[in-house]
Amino acid sequence: MVRRAKGEGTIIHDKNNNRYIWRLKYVGNDGIKYSKYLTAKSKKELMKKIGDYKKQGESNLDHDIKLIEWTSTWLNTIRPTIKVSTYDYYYMFLKNYINPALGDKRLKDLTALTVQEFLNGMLIKKGVKGKALSETTINGMRRTLKACLEYAFRNGLIKYNPVAATKGVRKVGHELYVLSKEQVKTLLATAAQQDYIYTDVKQIFDEDAGMEYLRKCYYYAIALDIASGLRIGELFALTWEDIDFENFTVFVRRNLQSRSNGRQIGSLKTLKSKRMIHLDEKTINLLKEWREYQNRYAKQYHSIFDNDINLVFTNSWGKMYNHTNFYRRYWRKLVKAAGLPEGFSFHGLRHTHATLLLLAGENIKAVSERLGHSSVSTTLNIYYNLVPNLQKHAADTFAKLDLL
The missing domain is CATH 3.30.160 (Double Stranded RNA Binding Domain)
Structure with a gap:
C-alpha cells in the first residue's frame, strides 16, 4: 500500500x-x-x-448548473436505458415535488441537511390530488433524487451525493381497511345489479349493450379478485389460456400497466409474482358463465369487438380495460351503492382476500404464495395486526387435540 x-x-x-x-x-x-x-x-x-x-x-464544479436543469439532462440521458415505468416514476416525482421545491438550487449547494428538511417537510404537505402523502411516496422522492444526483456525482458535477447521507422518513403502520364477509356479499350482490350505475346520476339513462357488457365484466372481475387476491394489473392482464378449468387454477404470468406511452401488458412486479393460484368450484363456475356471455357478445358484435389477445376482461370493444373509465363510471358508484367507506380502493379486495383467509386460520405461507409476495416476512409486515388472532387460533387448535 x-x-x-x-x-x-x-x-x-x-x-x-x-x-x-x-x-x-x-x-x-x-x-x-x-x-x-x-x-x-x-x-x-x-x-x-x-x-x-x-x-x-x-x-x-465551477458551473452554476441548477437542479431543474440537471434533472432534464439526466432524464433525457437515461431514458433509452430504462423501462418506461421507471422513467414515468422518476418524472412524476421530479415534476410534482422535487423541482418545485429544490429546482432553483445549484447542484453544488445541495447538502444532506437541505434534502432531509425537504423530505421531512413532505410529511405535512398534501400531494397533487389534495391528499396527505404516504411515507412510501416520500421515500420514492428520495430514491429518485438519490439516483439523479448519483449520476451527477459520477460525472464530476458534484463532489459527493448529499442524498446518501439522508434517511428515508419513518414508515408508520397503517390500519388496513378490509371488508367483512357480510360486506363482501353486499358488494357482490350490488355489483350484479344494474341499479348501482345510476348512483349520483341526475338523469336516468338507458343502459346500452356496451355498458351492460362492462358492468357484467366488472362484476366477474371483482368476484375473481375477491377469490384470488390478484393485483389489479394482474387481473386485467389475464387471458383465457391462463385459466385451467379442469384443474381449478389460474396462472399469473403478466401485468397490465398504464404508462406515458399508453397501456401495455408487461412483466410482473417480481419473480415470485409469477405463480399458480387454486380457485374454488363456485369461482370457476362464475368464470365459465362469463366466458359464455363474452362469446355470445363477441359473436353478436363481431364487426366491432376484437379481442385479439384473448383477454378474460376487456372493454366493450375487446381491448384492454380503461382504468379511468372503470373508477369514474363504475367502481366509485359501486362503493357508494354498497355502503362501503368513501375512498375504498380496488386494492382493498386483495387485502380482504388475505385477511379473511388468515382469520379463518389459513397458513400464512399459503396466503403469501397466493399473493405473490417475495417472502413470508412481507406478508407478516403487512398483516402484522392479525398475528394475535392467529396465535389464539393456534392455541384453540392445540386445545382441540386434548393432549393434556
Missing part, C-alpha cells in the same frame, strides 16, 4: 483480484465524511483515471 500526501487519496493493490484501487476520503459541505473509489488493472491506468477525475471535477 502506497501512502500519498493529504488530499491525494490512497492507492491499494488488491492482489486477490489483481487490480489497483484509489480511495479518496473527504468532508462535504454538510460536514459529513464521504469516500470516492476508482479501480484499474494497472497502476498507470489508475493514475490516468485519477488525473481525469480531478480535471473533470475542477472544470465541472
Whole structure:
C-alpha cells in the first residue's frame, strides 16, 4: 500500500483480484465524511483515471448548473436505458415535488441537511390530488433524487451525493381497511345489479349493450379478485389460456400497466409474482358463465369487438380495460351503492382476500404464495395486526387435540 500526501487519496493493490484501487476520503459541505473509489488493472491506468477525475471535477464544479436543469439532462440521458415505468416514476416525482421545491438550487449547494428538511417537510404537505402523502411516496422522492444526483456525482458535477447521507422518513403502520364477509356479499350482490350505475346520476339513462357488457365484466372481475387476491394489473392482464378449468387454477404470468406511452401488458412486479393460484368450484363456475356471455357478445358484435389477445376482461370493444373509465363510471358508484367507506380502493379486495383467509386460520405461507409476495416476512409486515388472532387460533387448535 502506497501512502500519498493529504488530499491525494490512497492507492491499494488488491492482489486477490489483481487490480489497483484509489480511495479518496473527504468532508462535504454538510460536514459529513464521504469516500470516492476508482479501480484499474494497472497502476498507470489508475493514475490516468485519477488525473481525469480531478480535471473533470475542477472544470465541472465551477458551473452554476441548477437542479431543474440537471434533472432534464439526466432524464433525457437515461431514458433509452430504462423501462418506461421507471422513467414515468422518476418524472412524476421530479415534476410534482422535487423541482418545485429544490429546482432553483445549484447542484453544488445541495447538502444532506437541505434534502432531509425537504423530505421531512413532505410529511405535512398534501400531494397533487389534495391528499396527505404516504411515507412510501416520500421515500420514492428520495430514491429518485438519490439516483439523479448519483449520476451527477459520477460525472464530476458534484463532489459527493448529499442524498446518501439522508434517511428515508419513518414508515408508520397503517390500519388496513378490509371488508367483512357480510360486506363482501353486499358488494357482490350490488355489483350484479344494474341499479348501482345510476348512483349520483341526475338523469336516468338507458343502459346500452356496451355498458351492460362492462358492468357484467366488472362484476366477474371483482368476484375473481375477491377469490384470488390478484393485483389489479394482474387481473386485467389475464387471458383465457391462463385459466385451467379442469384443474381449478389460474396462472399469473403478466401485468397490465398504464404508462406515458399508453397501456401495455408487461412483466410482473417480481419473480415470485409469477405463480399458480387454486380457485374454488363456485369461482370457476362464475368464470365459465362469463366466458359464455363474452362469446355470445363477441359473436353478436363481431364487426366491432376484437379481442385479439384473448383477454378474460376487456372493454366493450375487446381491448384492454380503461382504468379511468372503470373508477369514474363504475367502481366509485359501486362503493357508494354498497355502503362501503368513501375512498375504498380496488386494492382493498386483495387485502380482504388475505385477511379473511388468515382469520379463518389459513397458513400464512399459503396466503403469501397466493399473493405473490417475495417472502413470508412481507406478508407478516403487512398483516402484522392479525398475528394475535392467529396465535389464539393456534392455541384453540392445540386445545382441540386434548393432549393434556
